[in-house]
Amino acid sequence: MEHTVYNWQLKRKMAYKYPETRPKKQVAWVFDTNKCIACQTCTIACKNAWTAGKGQEFMFWNNVETKPWGFYPLGWDLRLLEKLNGQSWSGERYTGKTIFENAPYGEEITGFQPEEDDYQYPNIGEDEISEPVHQGEYIKIPHQPWMFYLARICNHCTHPACLAACTRKSIYKRDDGIVLLDQKRCRGYRECVRACPYKKSFFRAYTGKSEKCIACYPGVEQGLQPQCVINCVGKIRLFGFISQWDKPREDNPIDYLVHIKKIALPLYPQFGLEPNVYYIPPVNVPDEFNRQLFGPGAKQAVAQYKQAAEDIKLIGLLMLLGSTDKIMHSFKVQGTINTGVGYGYDAEGKEVISVPLKESIIIRKPYDEQRDVHRVSIS
Numbered sequence: 001m002e003h004t005v006y007n008w009q010l011k012r013k014m015a016y017k018y019p020e021t022r023p024k025k026q027v028a029w030v031f032d033t034n035k036c037i038a039c040q041t042c043t044i045a046c047k048n049a050w051t052a053g054k055g056q057e058f059m060f061w062n063n064v065e066t067k068p069w070g071f072y073p074l075g076w077d078l079r080l081l082e083k084l085n086g087q088s089w090s091g092e093r094y095t096g097k098t099i100f101e102n103a104p105y106g107e108e109i110t111g112f113q114p115e116e117d118d119y120q121y122p123n124i125g126e127d128e129i130s131e132p133v134h135q136g137e138y139i140k141i142p143h144q145p146w147m148f149y150l151a152r153i154c155n156h157c158t159h160p161a162c163l164a165a166c167t168r169k170s171i172y173k174r175d176d177g178i179v180l181l182d183q184k185r186c187r188g189y190r191e192c193v194r195a196c197p198y199k200k201s202f203f204r205a206y207t208g209k210s211e212k213c214i215a216c217y218p219g220v221e222q223g224l225q226p227q228c229v230i231n232c233v234g235k236i237r238l239f240g241f242i243s244q245w246d247k248p249r250e251d252n253p254i255d256y257l258v259h260i261k262k263i264a265l266p267l268y269p270q271f272g273l274e275p276n277v278y279y280i281p282p283v284n285v286p287d288e289f290n291r292q293l294f295g296p297g298a299k300q301a302v303a304q305y306k307q308a309a310e311d312i313k314l315i316g317l318l319m320l321l322g323s324t325d326k327i328m329h330s331f332k333v334q335g336t337i338n339t340g341v342g343y344g345y346d347a348e349g350k351e352v353i354s355v356p357l358k359e360s361i362i363i364r365k366p367y368d369e370q371r372d373v374h375r376v377s378i379s
């Protein structure tokens with residue numbers, strides 16, 4: 001690798017193929033893993049929008065897998081973690097090697113090429129828990145065996161491995177941070193597929209070219225959040241623009257969760273790509289597993305999430321997730337925990353959404369004397 005770039009998630013400089021160039025804006029997502037129910041509505045919304053064509057049958061730009069045993073494609077993260085030979089952190093600083101620094105002699109990036117078969121079981125390991133429950137054992141609270149749902153899309157990385165690996169220079173990063181793959185330039189060498197540690201660049205044999213998530217840019221350009229966000233049933237997702245790590249804005253919803261509260265963390269930051277999908281880690285998972293997936297801030301993020309009900313601004317923002325199809329550029333929360341309201345604003349500062357922190361519950365009488373009717377559902 002010829003150049004060095006700064007990676008704020010590793011708190012150090014690292015080797016990269018190109019000089020550091022940060023876009024004017026950077027798209028980013030926050031996913032709250034604790035709210036995902038694995039309904040796969042996001043997966044199907046994305047598939048209907050972008051990958052319903054010939055030769056795209058096993059291509060899921062968005063997928064949701066059950067950790068620890070779910071993988072799409074098969075073993076995508078374990079196979080790479082083995083190649084990285086262990087990772088180490090010193091406080092918040094990563095002291096191990098990234099996929100760019102660990103490359104074997106003669107190669108630029110540590111990666112692997114999945115087989116075609118590896119993509120054919122996107123639901124492998126679904127709902128499987130971390131360890132077997134033997135006959136006669138009873139479930140203790142909190143549960144000893146655990147699992148959680150990990151929703152995954154392209155991370156529109158700040159230092160993308162797909163872009164660094166492409167010998168045709170077909171992959172580029174726009175001014176808004178979206179990473180796109182130019183179909184006209186691509187010759188299907190699959191270097192991007194091999195290099196992307198998240199395996200979010202895909203080869204389509206039917207066209208002989210590679211394809212990847214486009215962050216629903218036609219909608220984003222109109223001020224709309226992507227389809228996977230708008231359609232999320234669990235309201236686990238938020239899309240917006242993240243500020244530079246040293247210039248966070250208190251009223252920017254993404255900055256608040258990532259930079260200020262540090263409750264949303266990147267997935268496998270140690271790979272070194274500065275990914276821009278940030279996860280609120282699951283609360284029911286062992287600390288070591290969360291640390292491996294989300295880095296050294298995971299324990300603190302879980303502790304903070306458990307206290308969220310006492311933090312009016314944080315809970316107000318979490319309530320705004322999944323509440324509007326518009327991109328929220330800023331937000332505010334007013335009132336008390338019982339009467340408060342969260343507000344979201346567009347790029348011009350116009351209010352696009354307001355949500356109460358607590359919805360009022362109206363309980364009607366089972367027997368309505370005025371109408372002389374009995375009600376089955378009374379809430």
Ligand code: SF4
Binds near residue numbers: 156157179197
């Ligand atoms: S997640 Fe993979 S495909 Fe997406 S920008 Fe990063 S390296 Fe490229």
Ligand code: SF4
Binds near residue numbers: 035039041043064
């Ligand atoms: S739509 Fe939302 S809740 Fe359903 S699987 Fe996707 S991320 Fe999870």
